[in-house]
Amino acid sequence: MVKAFVEIHLKKGVADPEGSNTLKALKLLGFENATDVKSAKLFEIDLEEEDKAKAKGILEEMCNRLLANPVIHDYQIRFE
Amino acid sequence: MKVEEVKVCILIIEGTNCEEETSQAFRRSGASPEIVHLKQLLGQDTRPEETRKLGDYQILVIPGGFSSGDYVRAGAILAARIKSRMEGALVEFIEEGKPVLGICNGFQILVELGVLPGIQSTMSRYPTASLGWNDSGRFECRPTLLENWNKGKCIFTSMLERGQIIQAPTAHAEGKFMLPKHREKELLDTLKDNDQIVFRYVDAEGQIAGYPWNPNGSLFSIAGICNSEGNVFGMMPHPERTYFGFQQADWTRNVPDNGDGKAVFESVLDYVAKKF
Numbered sequence: 001m002v003k004a005f006v007e008i009h010l011k012k013g014v015a016d017p018e019g020s021n022t023l024k025a026l027k028l029l030g031f032e033n034a035t036d037v038k039s040a041k042l043f044e045i046d047l048e049e050e051d052k053a054k055a056k057g058i059l060e061e062m063c064n065r066l067l068a069n070p071v072i073h074d075y076q077i078r079f080e
Numbered sequence: 081m082k083v084e085e086v087k088v089c090i091l092i093i094e095g096t097n098c099e100e101e102t103s104q105a106f107r108r109s110g111a112s113p114e115i116v117h118l119k120q121l122l123g124q125d126t127r128p129e130e131t132r133k134l135g136d137y138q139i140l141v142i143p144g145g146f147s148s149g150d151y152v153r154a155g156a157i158l159a160a161r162i163k164s165r166m167e168g169a170l171v172e173f174i175e176e177g178k179p180v181l182g183i184c185n186g187f188q189i190l191v192e193l194g195v196l197p198g199i200q201s202t203m204s205r206y207p208t209a210s211l212g213w214n215d216s217g218r219f220e221c222r223p224t225l226l227e228n229w230n231k232g233k234c235i236f237t238s239m240l241e242r243g244q245i246i247q248a249p250t251a252h253a254e255g256k257f258m259l260p261k262h263r264e265k266e267l268l269d270t271l272k273d274n275d276q277i278v279f280r281y282v283d284a285e286g287q288i289a290g291y292p293w294n295p296n297g298s299l300f301s302i303a304g305i306c307n308s309e310g311n312v313f314g315m316m317p318h319p320e321r322t323y324f325g326f327q328q329a330d331w332t333r334n335v336p337d338n339g340d341g342k343a344v345f346e347s348v349l350d351y352v353a354k355k356f
Contacts, residue, residue, distance in 0.1 A: 017217030064206050066160045071210040071260050
C-alpha cells in the first residue's frame with residue numbers, strides 16, 4: 001500500500017478566479033505584501049500497489065482520465 | 081420514420097437542470113422525449129421495468145446543470161461515469177449517425193468525454209479541448225446572440241441560414257472554449273476546414289465583439305461546435321430557453337410566433353425522420 005499526493009495546477013496563462021479572488025481577500029485583510037495566489041487541488045490517494053514505478057503509472061493515468069484535463073492542467077505526484 | 085416515433089433520451093443525474101424545458105421543446109416539436117436517469121441506462125438500483133437501453137432511442141440529449149456538483153471540473157464526473165460503464169454503447173450510437181446534443185453542462189460533458197471536438201476519432205481517450213473558467217471569473221447569466229457559422233455539416237442547424245443570428249441565453253461559469261496552447265492554431269484551422277464550428281458569439285450588429293457579447297472569452301468566439309461527422313453537437317447557450325416566442329429577451333416589443341432556439345430541435349428531428 002502506498003499513499004500518494006497528487007497536486008493539480010492550472011497551466012500558466014489559464015484564468016484562475018479562485019486564486020485571484022483569494023488574493024483580493026487577503027489584501028483586504030491587510031496582507032498587502034501578498035503579490036500572487038494560485039489555487040491548486042490536492043488529492044490524497046491510497047493505492048494497493050507496492051511498486052512505486054507502477055503506482056506512478058497508475059496515478060498518471062488517473063490524472064489523464066479524471067483528475068486533470070491535460071489542456072489546462074499540470075500535475076505532480078509525490079509519495080509519502 | 082415519423083417525427084412522433086422519434087424517441088429522445090434526455091439523460092439526467094443529480095444536479096441536472098433544464099431537462100423539463102428540453103423535454104417540452106421536443107414534445108412541442110412532435111417527438112417522444114423521455115427523461116432518463118443514468119442508472120436506468122446502467123440497470124443500477126432500478127426495477128426491471130425502469131431499465132432502458134440507449135440503443136432504443138434515436139436522439140441523446142445531455143441537458144444543462146451542475147451534474148455531480150461540478151466536482152473535480154464541470155462535467156468531469158458524469159463523463160467518467162458514462163465512459164466507464166457505457167463507452168461502447170455511446171460510441172456505437174454515434175457511429176450509427178444518431179444525434180447527440182449537449183447543452184451547457186452537456187457540452188462540458190461531451191468535451192470531457194472526448195466526443196467533442198471529435199476530430200480524429202469518435203471518442204478520444206483523454207479530453208482534447210476544455211471549457212474553462214470565464215474570463216470575468218464569475219457566473220455569466222445573460223442573453224447572447226449567436227451567428228450560425230456552419231456551412232451545412234451540423235445536423236442541428238440545417239433550418240438556419242448561414243450567417244443567421246439567433247438569441248439564446250447563457251448561464252455558466254465555465255464556458256470558455258480552449259484548445260491546447262501549443263497546437264491552438266493548427267486545431268482551430270482543422271475545425272474550420274472540417275466545418276465543425278457552429279455558433280459564434282456576436283454583437284447586436286452581427287460583428288464579433290468582446291465582453292459581454294462574448295460572455296466567457298472563448299477562443300474564436302466559439303459558442304458551439306460539432307464533431308467531424310456533424311451528428312454530435314455541443315453549445316454553451318440554452319436553445320430550449322428560447323423555444324417559445326415569449327422567451328425571447330425582446331418579446332414585449334417583437335412578440336415572435338416562435339423562439340429562435342426552436343430551429344435547433346426542428347433541425348435534428350427533420351434529420352432523424354429522414355434518415356431512420
